[in-house]
Amino acid sequence: MNADELDALYTALCRAMTSVGEAQAPILLARFALLAIVEIADADRLRQLIAAAAEDLPDASGRGHT
Amino acid sequence: MPYPFVPERFSAGLPPLRDGVDRVRHRVAIVGAGPVGYCVAIGLAVHGISSVLIEADDSVCAGSRAICISRRSLEILDRLGALPGFLATGLPWTGGRSFYRDREVLRFAMPNDANQRLPPMLNLAQYHIEQILLDRVRELADRIDLRWQTRLTALEPRADGVRARLATPLGDYALEADWVVAADGGRSTVRESLGLALAGTSYEGRYVIVDVAMPSDRPTERLAFFDPPCNPGSTVLVHKQPQDVWRIDYQLRRDEDAEAAVRPENVLPRVESLLAMIGETADWAPIWISLYRANALTLERYRHGRVLFAGDAAHLVPIFGVRGANSGIDDADNLAWKLAAVLHGHASERLLDTYSEERVAAAKENLGYGAKSTEFMAPPSFAFEWMRTAVLGLAVRHESVRSLINPPQTSPIAYTDSSLSRAAESSPEFETGPAPGSVLVEAPLGTPAPAARGTEAPAAYLTQVLGDHFTLLHFAPDGVLPADLAGIEAGMRACGIRWRTVVLGAGTDEAAAALRALYGAKHGASYLVRPDGHVLARWRRCAADDVRRALAGVLDRVALRIGDG
Ligand SMILES: Cc1cc2nc3c(=O)[nH]c(=O)nc-3n(C[C@H](O)[C@H](O)[C@H](O)COP(=O)(O)OP(=O)(O)OC[C@H]3O[C@@H](n4cnc5c(N)ncnc54)[C@H](O)[C@@H]3O)c2cc1C
Numbered sequence: 095m096n097a098d099e100l101d102a103l104y105t106a107l108c109r110a111m112t113s114v115g116e117a118q119a120p121i122l123l124a125r126f127a128l129l130a131i132v133e134i135a136d137a138d139r140l141r142q143l144i145a146a147a148a149e150d151l152p153d154a155s156g157r158g159h160t
Numbered sequence: 161m162p163y164p165f166v167p168e169r170f171s172a173g174l175p176p177l178r179d180g181v182d183r184v185r186h187r188v189a190i191v192g193a194g195p196v197g198y199c200v201a202i203g204l205a206v207h208g209i210s211s212v213l214i215e216a217d218d219s220v221c222a223g224s225r226a227i228c229i230s231r232r233s234l235e236i237l238d239r240l241g242a243l244p245g246f247l248a249t250g251l252p253w254t255g256g257r258s259f260y261r262d263r264e265v266l267r268f269a270m271p272n273d274a275n276q277r278l279p280p281m282l283n284l285a286q287y288h289i290e291q292i293l294l295d296r297v298r299e300l301a302d303r304i305d306l307r308w309q310t311r312l313t314a315l316e317p318r319a320d321g322v323r324a325r326l327a328t329p330l331g332d333y334a335l336e337a338d339w340v341v342a343a344d345g346g347r348s349t350v351r352e353s354l355g356l357a358l359a360g361t362s363y364e365g366r367y368v369i370v371d372v373a374m375p376s377d378r379p380t381e382r383l384a385f386f387d388p389p390c391n392p393g394s395t396v397l398v399h400k401q402p403q404d405v406w407r408i409d410y411q412l413r414r415d416e417d418a419e420a421a422v423r424p425e426n427v428l429p430r431v432e433s434l435l436a437m438i439g440e441t442a443d444w445a446p447i448w449i450s451l452y453r454a455n456a457l458t459l460e461r462y463r464h465g466r467v468l469f470a471g472d473a474a475h476l477v478p479i480f481g482v483r484g485a486n487s488g489i490d491d492a493d494n495l496a497w498k499l500a501a502v503l504h505g506h507a508s509e510r511l512l513d514t515y516s517e518e519r520v521a522a523a524k525e526n527l528g529y530g531a532k533s534t535e536f537m538a539p540p541s542f543a544f545e546w547m548r549t550a551v552l553g554l555a556v557r558h559e560s561v562r563s564l565i566n567p568p569q570t571s572p573i574a575y576t577d578s579s580l581s582r583a584a585e586s587s588p589e590f591e592t593g594p595a596p597g598s599v600l601v602e603a604p605l606g607t608p609a610p611a612a613r614g615t616e617a618p619a620a621y622l623t624q625v626l627g628d629h630f631t632l633l634h635f636a637p638d639g640v641l642p643a644d645l646a647g648i649e650a651g652m653r654a655c656g657i658r659w660r661t662v663v664l665g666a667g668t669d670e671a672a673a674a675l676r677a678l679y680g681a682k683h684g685a686s687y688l689v690r691p692d693g694h695v696l697a698r699w700r701r702c703a704a705d706d707v708r709r710a711l712a713g714v715l716d717r718v719a720l721r722i723g724d725g
Contacts, residue, residue, distance in 0.1 A: 097563035097564075101563070104547060104551075105532070105535075107547065108535075108541070108543045108544045109543070111542075111543030112541040116542045119543060146554070146558070150553060150556065150557075151553070152261070152553050
């Protein structure tokens with residue numbers, strides 16, 4: 095995937111989350127993650143990705159509205 | 161502390177009047193002597209057209225505005241004869257770094273290969289930009305009638321021109337002109353007079369813009385800090401300007417009161433803690449503080465009868481993609497040769513519709529990039545904020561997401577869908593090289609090389625052969641211009657059209673071979689280039705008649721006596 099495609103998908107996901115609202119957005123993300131899991135279908139790789147996502151999580155202040 | 165620049169003040173004047181109207185009817189009146197108005201006036205003068213340039217203020221601009229000028233703009237400024245001043249004053253740079261909290265997450269480099277003559281970006285203050293352009297305007301004083309302290313208060317459009325109402329400290333008068341270029345900035349009076357409004361998005365995020373005087377050897381690069389320890393939750397940008405002036409932009413929290421936020425007692429501690437964080441210990445002093453809010457807005461059309469809009473009067477681009485002044489300079493470059501062609505009687509007014517078509521499309525592209533940068537700098541919703549937090553955190557270890565942090569740098573825009581490019585029948589079989597609508601790809605020329613614009617000396621780089629004319633670049637490995645093509649230049653001159661035919665790619669050195677390869681011209685090819693440096697058409701093998709037909713779609717008022725025509 096090139097940088098422009100990545101960027102377009104990033105924005106599409108942001109817009110999808112914005113449109114369902116903050117309360118439902120985590121559910122949307124969970125569903126998206128599940129769909130991505132069945133699509134990627136490489137168990138070892140997926141375990142690595144789950145670990146990478148959990149690694150170095152910034153503390154909650156990084157999520158506060160500025 | 162004042163800026164290390166003292167602007168010269170100019171007084172108002174009144175032209176000879178008859179019944180309160182300027183005795184001279186002008187061919188072109190340009191409203192607004194900002195970067196864009198200056199570039200339009202200079203461009204027209206270079207193309208042989210005189211204009212009157214009307215400016216409300218008594219000097220070049222004050223304060224902190226545009227500071228980053230792109231390579232594409234420098235190429236245009238070169239053709240306008242203003243490049244030396246820019247290179248002498250500005251600070252060139254090629255990349256930058258981004259930080260998330262206390263960690264570096266991105267190092268970016270703008271496209272900059274060994275083929276380039278000019279830096280990808282040059283930093284200088286907008287008062288420098290305007291002063292250098294003003295110096296050039298004064299050199300062209302016989303073609304540019306600049307009127308300071310003259311404010312347009314109303315504009316009355318008419319079928320064959322306009323009547324403008326002007327106010328000066330010496331009294332008011334009216335002025336008539338065949339054409340008006342509205343370059344009067346974001347709060348355009350011309351726009352208002354015609355009842356037009358910009359449409360698009362205005363962003364919530366607010367920024368404080370600060371210039372400080374501070375001696376430092378730090379290199380010129382763009383620094384971005386997301387959620388930095390010195391200003392948690394904010395985004396901070398740092399840019400170096402000439403003469404030890406530093407520009408610091410930081411985002412306000414949503415709950416902050418704008419008026420209080422620009423008070424020195426609130427600004428100075430934030431600047432101090434930023435400077436401490438990046439290790440600057442020298443004494444510094446604030447020069448300028450203002451508030452900025454991003455807009456992504458444009459008019460639907462830039463031509464309204466005899467009124468042509470350019471620059472901020474036509475569109476407002478967020479500052480984060482540094483495309484405001486840069487896109488305005490491109491507007492001016494596109495407009496000047498077209499308006500000159502119409503006024504010389506070479507083209508019908510239709511050509512000016514292509515100005516609107518091409519530059520509105522460019523504005524939409526610029527606005528898209530500007531919006532992206534703005535959405536990353538100040539996330540417009542919780543979702544953009546969560547995702548940005550994800551990108552910044554992951555970027556430390558995962559290179560694959562870093563491109564999402566990189567602000568899309570301003571790059572030349574191609575007029576791919578322009579009706580001018582489509583009408584000119586190019587040969588489709590090129591594998592590389594700039595397609596119709598694109599700007600030329602810069603490259604060294606090797607030897608032998610044609611003369612650089614305005615000199616007898618050989619040009620070192622391709623863009624130096626462009627000038628106030630159409631250019632036929634003929635790549636001939638044997639260095640021979642076919643007789644049929646050799647007649648074009650004289651034929652064009654006979655019709656009063658400025659023209660230059662240039663033979664390229666004949667050398668046996670590496671540069672010549674690389675140039676042929678870059679233009680897909682190993683076995684010869686011809687590129688027809690517009691006065692603004694965009695390719696109009698290209699052919700594998702071209703006859704004079706191909707050139708005539710391509711040009712006839714642009715200059716539809718002249719009987720071109722070349723080829724079979
Ligand atoms: C904080 C900030 C940072 C920026 N950074 C960048 C950057 O790094 N790079 C970049 O490319 N752009 C940048 N920009 C944008 C850039 O400053 C503008 O896009 C640019 O100045 C537009 O030029 P202009 O000539 O169209 O309009 P202006 O510069 O606004 O000039 C308009 C002129 O018209 C005159 N005028 C107005 N009304 C009248 C009237 N009624 N009669 C007569 N004269 C009139 C004004 O006095 C002024 O001189 C920045 C802007 C801001 C605010």
